[in-house]
Structures are given as structure tokens and as C-alpha cells.
Amino acid sequence: MRKRIIGLISFLFINTILFAQYDSVFLYPTGVPGKVNNNLTERKKIDKQGVVISVSGVQNPLLYIYLPKKPNGTSIIIYPGGGYVSLSIEFEGHAIAKWFAERGITAFILKYRLPDDLFMTNKAIRPLQDAQQAIRLIRKNAAKYNIDAKKIGIIGFSAGGHLAATEATHYNFPVGEIVDTSISLRPDFVVLVYPGMYPNANYFRLPPVKNLFDNVLGGDNPADSLKHFFSNKLYITDNTPPTLMILAANDYLLKPDGAIDFFLELQKHHVPSELHIYEKGGHGFALKKQNLGHVEQWDKELEGWLKDKKLL
Numbered sequence: 001m002r003k004r005i006i007g008l009i010s011f012l013f014i015n016t017i018l019f020a021q022y023d024s025v026f027l028y029p030t031g032v033p034g035k036v037n038n039n040l041t042e043r044k045k046i047d048k049q050g051v052v053i054s055v056s057g058v059q060n061p062l063l064y065i066y067l068p069k070k071p072n073g074t075s076i077i078i079y080p081g082g083g084y085v086s087l088s089i090e091f092e093g094h095a096i097a098k099w100f101a102e103r104g105i106t107a108f109i110l111k112y113r114l115p116d117d118l119f120m121t122n123k124a125i126r127p128l129q130d131a132q133q134a135i136r137l138i139r140k141n142a143a144k145y146n147i148d149a150k151k152i153g154i155i156g157f158s159a160g161g162h163l164a165a166t167e168a169t170h171y172n173f174p175v176g177e178i179v180d181t182s183i184s185l186r187p188d189f190v191v192l193v194y195p196g197m198y199p200n201a202n203y204f205r206l207p208p209v210k211n212l213f214d215n216v217l218g219g220d221n222p223a224d225s226l227k228h229f230f231s232n233k234l235y236i237t238d239n240t241p242p243t244l245m246i247l248a249a250n251d252y253l254l255k256p257d258g259a260i261d262f263f264l265e266l267q268k269h270h271v272p273s274e275l276h277i278y279e280k281g282g283h284g285f286a287l288k289k290q291n292l293g294h295v296e297q298w299d300k301e302l303e304g305w306l307k308d309k310k311l312l
Contacts, residue, residue: 022097023065027133032060033177034121034129045086055111056086059119061130063137064109065145066097072104073148074311077134077187079110081158081194081284084127087111091286092157099287099299103312106147110134112163122176124226129176131167132185139183151311153189153241157286158254161195162232165262168243169235187241189309191302194247194283197232197258233265242272244305246298248281276301 045054063077078100080092087093089111097107112130115123135152142149156164171185228234243266245259256277266273281295289296306312 022094023067024062025065025137027061027063027130027137034126035059036118036120038118040118051090053088053090054082054086055089056082056114057116057119058087058111058113061113061133062111063134064094064097064111066101066107066109067145068101068104068106070104071106071146072312073146074104074151074153074306075106075108075138075145075147076100076153076155076191077108077110077131077138079112079131079154079156079160079163081156081160082114084114084159086114087160088157088284088286091284091288092160095287096155096157103303103306105306105312106145108134108138124230125175127163128166128170129178131163132171132174132176133178135167135171135185135187136178136180136183151188153191153311154187155191155193156195157193158284159196161192162197162230164190164192165195165197165232166230168241169232169237170229173235186239189311190241190243191305192243192245192259193298194251194254194285195245195259195262196254197262233262236262236265236269236271238269238271240266240269240271242309244273244302245275246278246301247276248278248283248285248295250280251283253283274305 040057042055042057042059044052047053078093078096080087080089082088089109093109097109100107110130113120113126115126117123120126138145138147138152139149154164154167156162167185168187168190171187174185245263247254247256247259249256259275263273263275276298278295278298280293282292285292285295287299303312
């Protein structure tokens, strides 16, 4: 009996180690476009256990790569949230990647740049440029990662949800210095979890989220062209990828109006889409267990949706 218990403990430990390990690759190994030289360094917030829970001041964007033991060909790029001022790299990054890897899906966490004049020129486009470059690299190296180039999805949380929605609706609009029309930037499926949405240009100028996305828009008085460009609902077409949206009605930071508006536009264009609004859950629930009720089972909805789409 003692041997069996020790064996079980060893098995659980080995599996924990397997899913805690990951590889990484820089998006721009020969030089980051638009980078401003400075003496500043990346900043990290670390919890009492020594886990990095958030980062800011990203200057050299990269992908963390989680390779499952039994890959099924599907892959997904994860965009952590953080209001475009930081990245919730643990709860909306590594924890999510492990969830996918445990189910055979190859997961990539995008550690993207956050708009800041101290670190980059033309800051409004840099998060989207990083998202587009991530898809380029993954699709180009599909064979290397043992994935299907036609089963590459994206998932974003909060501000990362806004970035994911931007990528999903702007794949025909390459931004920045890199142009490669030989590789499609269109994700094959999209998951948006309590996403930031612009139903109109002034939506996020109301408390408690006043100016939340001013960083990506360029300041207190962003150009009308930028406000239009990042109002993603305006760019939905019949070819927008299948989309799953998950949020809570009592989200204190991002009210559901924008997500509902986005969903109705998807429906208008006959895009396969689902919208799940839980009564309670607030904002930033991710996979954390905090006695919030059945919103903590949202990953079951995600799992079922992936199975319906033959992705799991």
C-alpha cells in the first residue's frame, strides 16, 4: 500500500513538472520594430510563493509555448489582460495554457508590448502588430509544432479580449513594418472572456473605466481614425471567425453592453457565435476558484464549444 501511495505521489509530481515547464521564442529575433532605446527594464509583480503574476514594460515580445504530451493538432494563442498597462501573465496566461495543454491543445502565451511612448514609436499599433506576428510565426512553423495550420485559434481576457477581437476583425489589415501576404493572419476560432469592447467611440470614457484604453488610443484626445479602427464591431464581416464570448452581468469594470453589441453584429453577418452571460462573476475570474458560483464552470462551456467545433 505504501509503495502505491509513493508511486501515486511521484506520478502527480512528474505530471505537475511536465505542465509547469514550457519553451519560449522571441517574436522578432533580429530586432523589435519601432523599439525606442532606453535604460528601462521590464517590471514584474511577484506573489509570496515567488510566482510572477504580472509584468509590464515589455520591450522584447515573445511566445511561451506549452506542448501537450498528446497533441491533437489544434493550437491557441493566449492574450492576457491588464488594461493595456500590464499583463496578468499567471492567471490569464500560464494557468490557461496548462488547461489547454492538458486537453491536447498546443498553447502559446503572447507576451505582447503595452502601448508606451517610452518604449516604442507609433504605440497604438504595437499590441496588434505583435498579435499578427504571433500568428505568422505559428502558422509558418505549423509542422515544427505538430499543429494544423487551419486550426489556430486565439483567446483573450479583458484588454486581451479587446486585442483578440481586434485581431479577429482586422486580419486583412496588417499593421507595422512587416508585410507578408503569403501567410494568412486570420485566426480559425476566437474566444473572448470578459472582453473590452467599443460599441461606440466614447463607450470607455465613463466611470469606472474612464480612459482605460487611452493608452492604445494614444491619449486623452485620440484621433477619430484610431477610435474607428479599434471599434471592432465595425469591422465584422461574413468571414469573421467563429466566436465564443463569456462574461458576467455584474462585471464592475466592463459592462456587457459592448459584448452584446458585438455578438448581435456577428449574428447579423451569420458568423457562428455564442454569448454566455453569467448573472454573477464580476471581472477577472479566469480559472480562479473564489466561491463566485457557477461562473467558475465557464471552462466547461468552453470545452463543449471546442468539441462542437471538432477542435477537441
